Amino acid sequence: MTYDMVERITRSFESQSMMKTLGATIHEVEKGKVTIEAPLLPSALQQQGYGHSGLTFSIGDSAAGYSALTLLPEDQEVMTAEIKINLLAPADGELLRAEGRVVKPGKRLVVVTSEIHAWKKGQTKLIAIMQGTMVPVPMNP
Amino acid sequence: MTYDMVERITRSFESQSMMKTLGATIHEVEKGKVTIEAPLLPSALQQQGYGHSGLTFSIGDSAAGYSALTLLPEDQEVMTAEIKINLLAPADGELLRAEGRVVKPGKRLVVVTSEIHAWKKGQTKLIAIMQGTMVPVPMNP
Amino acid sequence: MTYDMVERITRSFESQSMMKTLGATIHEVEKGKVTIEAPLLPSALQQQGYGHSGLTFSIGDSAAGYSALTLLPEDQEVMTAEIKINLLAPADGELLRAEGRVVKPGKRLVVVTSEIHAWKKGQTKLIAIMQGTMVPVPMNP
Amino acid sequence: MTYDMVERITRSFESQSMMKTLGATIHEVEKGKVTIEAPLLPSALQQQGYGHSGLTFSIGDSAAGYSALTLLPEDQEVMTAEIKINLLAPADGELLRAEGRVVKPGKRLVVVTSEIHAWKKGQTKLIAIMQGTMVPVPMNP
Numbered sequence: 001m002t003y004d005m006v007e008r009i010t011r012s013f014e015s016q017s018m019m020k021t022l023g024a025t026i027h028e029v030e031k032g033k034v035t036i037e038a039p040l041l042p043s044a045l046q047q048q049g050y051g052h053s054g055l056t057f058s059i060g061d062s063a064a065g066y067s068a069l070t071l072l073p074e075d076q077e078v079m080t081a082e083i084k085i086n087l088l089a090p091a092d093g094e095l096l097r098a099e100g101r102v103v104k105p106g107k108r109l110v111v112v113t114s115e116i117h118a119w120k121k122g123q124t125k126l127i128a129i130m131q132g133t134m135v136p137v138p139m140n141p
Numbered sequence: 142m143t144y145d146m147v148e149r150i151t152r153s154f155e156s157q158s159m160m161k162t163l164g165a166t167i168h169e170v171e172k173g174k175v176t177i178e179a180p181l182l183p184s185a186l187q188q189q190g191y192g193h194s195g196l197t198f199s200i201g202d203s204a205a206g207y208s209a210l211t212l213l214p215e216d217q218e219v220m221t222a223e224i225k226i227n228l229l230a231p232a233d234g235e236l237l238r239a240e241g242r243v244v245k246p247g248k249r250l251v252v253v254t255s256e257i258h259a260w261k262k263g264q265t266k267l268i269a270i271m272q273g274t275m276v277p278v279p280m281n282p
Numbered sequence: 283m284t285y286d287m288v289e290r291i292t293r294s295f296e297s298q299s300m301m302k303t304l305g306a307t308i309h310e311v312e313k314g315k316v317t318i319e320a321p322l323l324p325s326a327l328q329q330q331g332y333g334h335s336g337l338t339f340s341i342g343d344s345a346a347g348y349s350a351l352t353l354l355p356e357d358q359e360v361m362t363a364e365i366k367i368n369l370l371a372p373a374d375g376e377l378l379r380a381e382g383r384v385v386k387p388g389k390r391l392v393v394v395t396s397e398i399h400a401w402k403k404g405q406t407k408l409i410a411i412m413q414g415t416m417v418p419v420p421m422n423p
Numbered sequence: 424m425t426y427d428m429v430e431r432i433t434r435s436f437e438s439q440s441m442m443k444t445l446g447a448t449i450h451e452v453e454k455g456k457v458t459i460e461a462p463l464l465p466s467a468l469q470q471q472g473y474g475h476s477g478l479t480f481s482i483g484d485s486a487a488g489y490s491a492l493t494l495l496p497e498d499q500e501v502m503t504a505e506i507k508i509n510l511l512a513p514a515d516g517e518l519l520r521a522e523g524r525v526v527k528p529g530k531r532l533v534v535v536t537s538e539i540h541a542w543k544k545g546q547t548k549l550i551a552i553m554q555g556t557m558v559p560v561p562m563n564p
Contacts, residue, residue, distance in 0.1 A: 017193075018193035054196075061194055061195065083225070085224060135391065227413060245371075303466045324440060325444045328441060329438040334441035336477050
């Protein structure tokens, strides 16, 4: 991963106000793989006090999208065409970590997956898996 | 829809801090159908300035979940087992409205769909569709 | 729907040996909507004697794909990029009917849904819903 | 894997006439993982001469379902509640092999994935991935 790729993804990430609202940060960037973390903020919970599925989805989707972006030319962005999430366990703990990966690169479609783990008192648990399709689009000038 | 059902859903909804963070409100509750609205807040955007997919997902998932809840006994809650979203157009405008519906009720699984529209200067556009499975669970005492 | 469109879809359909194996036939072709039927043949069952999910999927996917094709130029074909199925009830009866529809047309992606009903002794039951993405591709010369 | 489990899965598999129609066979059974193979028969093709998506789906879904069954008590069967497939490449070659795996076991829901490869002249290619939910049900007496 060149410095430019990390910088490009960081810049895009920081321009997403939703990521700031959720307290999310980029943890790691590799070719075809991006990891995003978010704390379980008091402002992002569901009715039982666990992390909201919208939080899990948001960082899982972003990690998957940025993993696709690592494989695209510099003048392109990426949009989610569709994605599916299976929720396996409540988002319980202090931190969520989403790892997005490219399964199949392509010029028109990039197929991706994401795994989201919760960290609680030093222990980690798989809480969701995602499978979806990203679409490369020309970057806004 | 009895008053109690609306009250029950409103109470559950208000205990979700994520919904407050997104500025979401319940718009309508019917048997098997719930509508939720959210403004396109400056704090819930993606890198191009449109609403974040996590916002669209959050209200679409909640509308679908609460539509399932309208058909369940009072001592039960509902959790999302899985759900898929197809994003059709950018979340552009002032307001999003998600309409969740029960397609197939059941004791163990409730199959649901959600349609999300964006409102911009008085015009409405379908921006996402969702299809998923809700699971009834006993309410926390 | 012009005669040519119906003929074009019929010709494509008849070149799918899988459709012949399943006994499937085109029931109706409209702009943006195609209906396919298949009998519950003894050769397409699962272990409990109901229709196999692969049968339900095959006709639901084909109906959705051909509904997309009705909106495309003549020199294009369509391929399934991804599709999700929720099975609501066993495929029980004499006949399945799948109705595919275009939700969102597009040059690069066409978003579709499909509903599959089973017919048993004159009664009909919704047994599956599908949501997915078709991709237009140039026709083989 | 005890002999009984293999026998139980083999017996269930052989009672699915659809598997016979597609020429599918069980290749391997482990705890939480089942592999199914199918030749690319002339009777299971789509309009371009590749394997039909319904064939890919059928063996991928069955492999996933049987992987769930390996973790369930003997008096239970398994049904597909929902499953999603992303098609990555045409089903081109002589043979398809689907490997189903349990991601998250459970009494009410079992979350599964499936990977389907095509074999052509000794080379193998990933052509589809699936992610879904199986539901344990009591076996018919």
